[in-house]
């Protein structure tokens with residue numbers, strides 16, 4: 344503990360900006376007496392598909408569910424290998440496991456924190472069938488290179504766009520390059536439905552299958568049956584999952600999406616402020632976005648530069664906490680988490696860049712709910728802990 348906290352309130356990491364429109368929509372949804380999947384979910388799907396420029400969008404109740412269903416829909420043989428980054432949230436690899444497939448971790452690039460595609464290519468075997476690039480922190484992967492690699496080895500591509508709703512690569516939204524794009528609307532994400540997600544693709548038949556899989560395998564969900572004018576029976580087409588989004592959740596998402604560009608502008612202001620004010624501290628700050636791309640600015644991740652400070656990352660985390668500043672760790676290297684280490688035999692040193700980043704990284708608050716005063720407090724705390 345370096346100083347008494349000067350803030351009255353704890354600055355919650357990733358706290359969302361919920362407006363009057365969301366409040367009114369939730370109440371209107373309650374008054375409509377249709378709270379489950381219905382017209383508001385359909386509206387969110389339609390507006391999201393238009394926003395990202397995809398042919399189809401299916402709303403689900405988490406980004407994890409989006410990944411799971413997209414991977415299942417590929418219909419790959421059980422035990423096929425799927426390459427993803429060791430620098431991602433566990434949900435990316437968990438979904439691969441849940442789909443009966445084997446995650447193979449490639450290392451990340453230390454500058455971009457995205458998957459290192461040369462390392463990914465070295466890991467392709469006769470059993471590899473797909474790749475799941477993660478647009479880390481909102482920075483688009485080089486999708487031209489991903490699609491070339493996939494083409495060379497006939498791999499399917501599922502993009503993990505959990506961080507990257509606003510991100511574009513060469514003018515095109517991420518999520519629209521591969522077979523599927525999977526988005527998260529978790530409470531800290533750039534658009535939130537509290538919990539929720541979206542699968543996008545271009546093929547109507549694939550989208551229909553995802554819709555069926557997300558509603559217990561039923562041929563028609565409750566809203567489609569109720570709005571068809573007469574009682575309609577459903578048929579169970581396959582043993583699906585209970586992954587649908589609700590209209591209450593979509594009530595948030597519709598208005599979050601409508602405000603996304605204004606929120607992104609605020610993220611840009613905070614990003615630029617941190618960039619200039621944290622310069623000179625023993626930190627590696629996020630690299631500038633690559634030309635021809637749009638970064639979604641989801642996370643501001645810094646690495647403690649241990650060549651020029653003896654302060655450890657964990658000391659920074661607890662120092663920030665003591666000063667009432669919430670922070671996050673995105674992420675400790677996934678291949679060394681117990682399940683992946685023990686099941687697939689990974690060892691320390693196997694993915695050196697992901698381990699390097701995972702031992703040094705911490706993220707500071709970047710959501711549009713962060714005020715100028717909050718941001719000044721974050722900088723003041725960082726200077727106190729690291730100068």
Ligand SMILES: Cc1ncc(COP(=O)(O)O)c(C=O)c1O
Pocket residue numbers: 404405406407408431432434435477503505506526527528529538539540
């Ligand atoms: C990279 C990444 N992929 C997938 C997910 C899963 O999304 P959800 O929490 O909506 O299930 C997350 C969520 O934090 C994520 O960060």
